[in-house]
Amino acid sequence: MLAITLVLILVQVVILNRICLFGIAVPLAYFYVILRLPVTISKEWLFTIAFALGFIIDVFSDTGGMNSLSCLIAAALRRPVLHLYFPREDELADPFPSISSLGFLTYFKYAVTMTTIFCSLVFIFESLSLFNFWHLIQCIIASSVLTTAVIIGIDSLTLPRREKRL
Amino acid sequence: MNNLLFFFIKARPWILFAVYAVISCILLFNSNPYQQSVYLTSANSLSTSVYEAATGVTSYFNLRNINEDLQRRNSALELEVLSLKQQLVEFRDMEYARQHPLDSTLNRYNFILAHVINNSVHRPHNYITIQKGSLDGIEPDMGVVDQNGVVGKINVVGPHSARIISLLNNNLRLSCKVKKSETLGSLVWNGSDYRTALLEEIPRHATFAKGDTIVTSGYSTSFPEGIPVGVVLGELKGYDDNFHTLKVRLFTDFSKLSTVRVIVDKMSRELQVLEQAVENEDDEAPKKEVKN
Incomplete structure (x- = not known):
């Protein structure tokens, strides 16, 4: 988990932050870490990890508190969203939400919802200084689609390794 | 009191959330980028x-x-x-x-500086090419000198280049005189040594000595009077019985030509017109006599 986090932070900072497809779509792949945190984690740890993660990204990309605040709010909304699509979370065999533990459709819905919330937060905070409604909507939709695709991709990549361990 | 404590314990995660949120907001709304810590x-x-x-x-x-x-x-x-x-x-x-300032008596003349881009000294008819042409104001028959003496005459002119008929070309005859005695002669190259030329047609009565300076005569619009050409090395005997023929060492080192000056005579057109008019008058003069 720590290794994935570090790799994702590095990839985000070094590569993905420089990508801006069509001038609107930015892949925020590091958010995968928050989706992946176990459901059994305490709220204190969840908030601390989310804040720390966002803060590191903020420091690297000079974005003030934009990512940390977005991560924090998205992390707080994580449990209700997961509960919406998977009410019996206590029955999870594996506490880490993933395609293999939730099934593709549920995980996809969970990922889409969380990513949309997160991207909306990020771009709303970003546009506080420069407000352009249509551009904001475009950015949110495009980045959510791209980020979801990247997150599903990352989760699929980590799938076989986990199965081997089992 | 217990209720309050219980509330804090229960709400502990949300207090933490609030603290983090406040920190994030401070970072987010700290609009002055110069006051941020470098860390x-x-x-x-x-x-x-x-x-x-x-x-x-x-x-x-x-x-x-x-x-x-x-x-x-x-x-x-x-x-x-x-x-x-x-x-x-x-x-x-x-x-x-x-x-290399020029004589102030040469105010009638202008000079165009040009660089030699091609030169030969070993052929019987030597030509020199310079990198300036009609666009720079060069016209055929203009005289060309360098810092030492006469070089030749402009022969063919292109827009950006011109060919000089070198003094080392026996097609070119240059009207010269012995500076001391004002004796006129015609300078021509004999085709052997690029350092020497011959001054022909010196009258038999003329006096000269070895070491006399030969200068241009000024009888053409190409060269002003008195441009140095060379010094007398001696008489060439048995060359022409009716005239003296002098061997002249040329001042110009044709093997090391680099920058040359093309002489523009501001009066050349005027002189041409004048001479033409005089010629026409001479033609018309007999007719007038007949009328009278």
């Missing part, structure tokens, strides 16, 4: 080293574009160097003209 920006040592490592890899991806840019810039600079060299040549010409 909170990408200028800290960790970020710097990560970015440096990343740049070390990614900088190779841009090499193609950078290379193209450099080549474009390089060609622009080369063009600039060429134009600067051109200017340098022009300034050198100006400096040359300043360092």
Whole structure:
């Protein structure tokens, strides 16, 4: 988990932050870490990890508190969203939400919802200084689609390794 | 009291949430970027080293574009160097003209500085090519000199270049005189040594001595009077019985020509018109006599 986090932070900072497809779509792949945190984690740890993660990204990309605040709010909304699509979370065999533990459709819905919330937060905070409604909507939709695709991709990549361990 | 304590314990995660949120908001709304601590920006040592490592890899991806840019810039600079060299040549010409001042009696004449780009001394008919032509005001039959003496006459003119018929060409005869005695003669090259030429048609009665200076006579519009040509080395006996023939050492070193001056005679057109008019008058004179 720590290794994935570090790799994702590095990839985000070094590569993905420089990508801006069509001038609107930015892949925020590091958010995968928050989706992946176990459901059994305490709220204190969840908030601390989310804040720390966002803060590191903020420091690297000079974005003030934009990512940390977005991560924090998205992390707080994580449990209700997961509960919406998977009410019996206590029955999870594996506490880490993933395609293999939730099934593709549920995980996809969970990922889409969380990513949309997160991207909306990020771009709303970003546009506080420069407000352009249509551009904001475009950015949110495009980045959510791209980020979801990247997150599903990352989760699929980590799938076989986990199965081997089992 | 217990209720309050219980509330704090129960709400502990949300208190933490609030604290983090406040910190984030402070960071987010701290609008003055100059007051931020260096540790909170990408200028800290960790970020710097990560970015440096990343740049070390990614900088190779841009090499193609950078290379193209450099080549474009390089060609622009080369063009600039060429134009600067051109200017340098022009300034050198100006400096040359300043360092080799000309006689003030030559005010009637203008000079165009030119560089020799082709030259020969070994053929019987030698020609010199310069890099200035009609666009620089050069016309056929203008005289050409260098800092030492006479070089030749402009022969063929192109827009950017001109050919000089060299003094070392036995098609060119130059009207000269012995400076001391004002004795006129005709200078021609005999085709052997590029350092010497012959002054022919010196009258039998004329006096001269070895070492006398030969200058141009000024009887043509090509050369003003008194431009040095050479010095008398001695008489060439048995060459022409009716006249003296002198061997002349030329001042101009034709093997080392580089910068030459083309003489522009401001009065040449005037003289031509005048001479033409005189000729016409001579033609008309007999008719007038008949009328009278």
